[in-house]
Amino acid sequence: MERSLIERTAAEIARGVNRGEHSAAEAVDAALARVGEVEERVGAFLTVLSDDARNRACAIDERVRAGERLPLAGVPLAVKDNMCVTGTRTTCGSRILERWTAPYTATAVRRLEDAGAIVIGKTNLDEFAMGSSCENSALGVTRNPYDLSRVPGGSSGGSAAAVAGYEAAIGIGSDTGGSIREPGAFCNVIGFKPTYGRVSRYGLIAFASSLDQIGPLTRTVEDAALVYDAMAGYDPMDSTSIDRPVEPTAKGLLESLSGLKVGIVRQFDTRELGDDVDEVYDRAYHDLEALGAELHDVSLPTADYGLATYYLIAPAECSSNLARFDGVRYGSRVEAADVQAMYENTRAAGFGPEVKRRILIGTYALSSGYYDAYYVRAQKARTLIARDFEAAFAEVDLIACPAASSPAFTFNAKSDPYSMYMMDYYTIPMSLAGLPALSVPCGWVTPPGGALPLPMGLQFAAPLFSEKLLLGVAHAYESATKHALKHKPEVGARG
């Protein structure tokens, strides 16, 4: 039976549009109808752009009729709401930007539009991308399409949920310490963070500039590769974007892992995560062997310091980046008699608790007398973490490990900030080292008392600029195991 338009992959939709089998307008209408059907339960979007999307779809159809062939022709795209789209409300999930309209479009979004993708809406996130569950959004609640009583992960939880719930074929998010990979794992989708600097950050509202990286959330590895190929590459508007050729990844994805050396990290003992979770990862590693890979023990002795390092560097950079929200030029303002009180009251009313906590810790770590003890020491620890990976990659081609410390949890389960931070224990070291890494579905667990099986994610990490290898390996694993297809989301998948 032919699958409905909403269930098709981006590759299939683009092929259908390019061949004239269906129009971009039909693909967008199907996605918008699905949004209308499930959004009340899922809550993936902060803004749905029905009219803009329909207009853009007609324009794509005209280009295709005129003979153009586009790699993402007519593919419905969900954009995390910390990326600018001209004329569109861009909130970062924050009160302080609740009514701000972006006057320009992020390079990553523009490149996807140039490739034929159609933005259907802006998705929910933890405020300013700070969090691992979307619960820190000031503007909406997003639920996990696979179990509506659970969080979608974060901070790119809205894009993950939109793709998992078949509201959009593809999504993009931003990953600072795991914000693409963890929601990918929670929502049974691919979450891919490219090498730092591979995708322009122009138009991505900054959280921690030395770590932030845009990447895809998709239902297949091939789609992640298509999105990456369209977005990646140097951009004069982002001086930290990497000026070297991008090797296309979508063509020639691997089918076998014969001869590949995969490192299993000695310090990441999955037995601590519980028997059922341990079993999933154990099987995943065996499956890699069955596909021809050689497993090797590798050591990342400093990885255990990743969280401590990250929770100095990221807040320090955020305290500096978010200084621009002062009520003067844009965003909300709380009036006061003097300018100091205006700043302080504006920021008190505009930011939520997690953003305030991180600004405070970052301000403290950068303040006189503490700078060397905290910030500089963390930057040195960062060097050691990066060196650990370099040493490991002298022995193996890539590393496999969990993408998150647990499957999706219920709302309000992590009220202590540090227990939430622990969710990113496995993703932060790669971020600090700037490495490309992705999460791919690797099995299911049914938690005690839970009725529904929950997806788990396997993380692959590769040396800098090894996106082609990383996506190839993930594709071979995905096609051999097909874990993602074993269960349907709670919100169903008909269209």
Add this chain to the structure above:
Amino acid sequence: MSSEKIDVRYVAKLARIALTDEEVERFGAQLGDLLEHVNALGALDTSAVPATAQVVESRNVERPDTVVPCLSRETVMAQAPQRQGAFFRVPRIIAEE
């Protein structure tokens, strides 16, 4: 590394965020907890290790010094919380004579 208590009110002043008494207490405790965790970094010998600010090599980026199109003044000013003509309006900064 220091293990002293954070003076949350002072840090909030530096960060330009007004805090309620309840927030001072709650954030103080939470930041204290977090500092205990990050103090673990003290166990690493970093005396001979260079700091990493940016993982991938960075270099100076220059562009030709030519005029290129940019956002119009009206576009930039349009979302100002308060404006007066071509200026952002803020509370008085300099005291009256």
